[in-house]
Amino acid sequence: MKISHIKILTVLFLAISIQGCADLLEEEVYSVLGPSNFFRTAEDAESLLNSAYASDQRRSSRDYLLLSELTSDLLIQRGGGLRRSAQLIEDFTWDSTHPFLDVQWGRDYTAIYRSNLIIDIVPDIEMDEARKQQIIAEARFIRASNYFYLFDVFGPVPLITNSDLEIEARPGRASREEMIGFIEDELQAVSQILPVEARNYGRANKGIALSLLTKFYLNNKKWQEAAATAQQVIDLNKYSLFNGSSRSALFDIENEENDEFIYIRPNLPIPGLSTSYLAHAAPPSYQFKFPPRGNFAAQYQLLDGFVNSFHTDDQRKQVIIQEYIDVNGNLIDLGPDNSRSFKFGEDPSGVGTNMGNDFPILRYADILLSRAEALNEIAGPSEEAISLVNEVREVAGVPALMLADFSSKEELRDHILEERGWEFFTEELRRQDLIRHGKFIELAIERGKNAFDYHVLFPIPQNEIDRNPNLEQNPGY
Structure with missing residues (x-):
């Protein structure tokens, strides 16, 4: 498999910066040589920027993924050393x-x-x-x-x-x-x-800033602003939906530098710079295409209510496995609430549990669905809102919606939430979506969780409260 030279340089710069600047936050300067007079050249400025990207883009995909998805109606986690911490998140007992x-x-x-x-x-x-x-x-x-x-x-x-x-x-x-x-x-x-074209792969540009702003407006229910900013992204004419051999191929590692991925978390198949997602998603004794591979006892599993909700022709479901061939050649049925998302599949260059799949933080499909949602909240169902949703559905191979299918704002709102689930499962977005739609606590209670309104926020870490007497804890904790 060919890996982009730009990607390699980007991630390696991040790695070097992690080592070189790891202690900047903690160190106290005792001499006259401090940050203000140590950094003097253009090269110093670039190194500082690399260090900032290192912290931003090496965000733990495991921890934030589980905060975002285990609290939702999509994902559960079973087994392994991760189980205790994950169970607290899943049960709303954190x-x-x-x-x-x-x-x-x-x-x-x-x-x-x-x-x-x-x-x-x-x-x-x-x-x-x-x-x-x-x-x-x-x-x-x-x-x-x-x-x-x-x-x-x-x-x-x-x-x-x-x-x-x-x-x-x-x-x-x-x-x-x-x-x-x-x-x-x-x-x-x-x-x-920021320029329309980023200086390097994985770096900020105009479209990335506008896309994150779109999502921020959306999550804070500033519908007019969200709709207008999403349109600015569309009007850049830089991004488009991936339309390859199958919608599921969007996430294949050979396709990752595509025009749908607006902003990504770059990874390489190197310890410390990789993703271990697949080692959590693969079931026991799974027969990988490129062994040897690591397979964690801690397993990410999809709930049947979600898996069974897809249209029969929906190509987005193709990355979900419900049965598999094990290393002994046996066909194993995964059974209830045990399907697996292979959205981020096997990297042929991966070593052990370390894969190089980039993780999409912002996708063009999200911008289209965000504008559709904002337009619906402003004025109810419209031809434009339906057309935006249909753009995403078309590349997934599912039938188009009709304006006549929706008699109210509430009906289209509910469908957009469902559409977002089919499109963005295991992409760290479900908690945000459920909170915005007012379903986060309601659905948790339906799943038997002891959830309360204050659970829409997590508590400030106790270590930070102990260090800073001026920090007030979130209500309920």
Whole structure:
């Protein structure tokens, strides 16, 4: 399999930056040689930017995936050492000591610190002015995107916008209005600076900034803004739906640099730079095409209610396996609530559990469905909203919808939520979608979970509460 040289360079830059800047967040400077006078060249500016991308794009795909999908009507996890932590998420019995929350908080604030360092230092570096402004804009995007995820998981958090915050200064949480305003303003601003074509694969550009802004507007129910910003992405004429031999081929590793993937989390089949998703999805003794392969005891399993909801012609279901051939040549029926998503399948170059499949953070299909949803919330079912949904359905091989099929805003809203499930399962979006549609707690209760309204947010990690007396815990925890 051929791996893009650009992809290799991108991910290796991230790896080098992780090593080189791992302690920036924790170190206290005791000499006159500090960040303000250490970074002086254009090369230093690029290295700083690589370090910020390293924190942003090496976000734990396991932890955030499970926070997003185990709390939904799609996924469960069984077996292995992961079971105890995952069970707490699945059962809505998590608390402020859950390890996934520490990982999320620490990773995002490390990226924010590194971005703030760029924004503070790079303006004083003598270098090409156009490149300088782009580096600063990319750093502002990384900072805003990490606040996007923090806000998604925890609600308002401390809004830190400089790198020289004294250790004694323990900021409290921003207001909801301050958080929303900051993220919106930053993404709007950088979308005017960033080029349409990114400098390197996996780096921020205009379309990425506008797409994340679309999703932020959507999740906060700013329907007019979401619809308009989605249209800006469409009008770039840069992105299109993948329409290969099958819709399921969208995620094949040889097709990953395609025009539907707007923003990705890059991976290589190297420990520390890879994804181990398939080792969690593959059932016991699964016969891989390219052994030897690792196969974890911890297993990701899809619920039957979801798997059985697909149209019989839907190509998106082709990445779901309900039976398989094991290493002994036996045909194994996976049984109830045990189907597996192979959306991110086997990398021929993978080693053990380490695969190089890129993970899509933003896809063009999401932009089309986001505009359709926003238009429906503004004015109810319309020809345009139905047409946008049908664009996604057409490449999946399922029959088109008709405007006459929907007599109310509520009916189309419910269908769009269902369509998003078929399109984006195991892509870290289901929790956001259920919360936005007001179904998150309702469906959890239907599944027998002891869920309450406050569970739409996770608690601030207890370690952070202990460190910072000005941090207030989310209600209910």
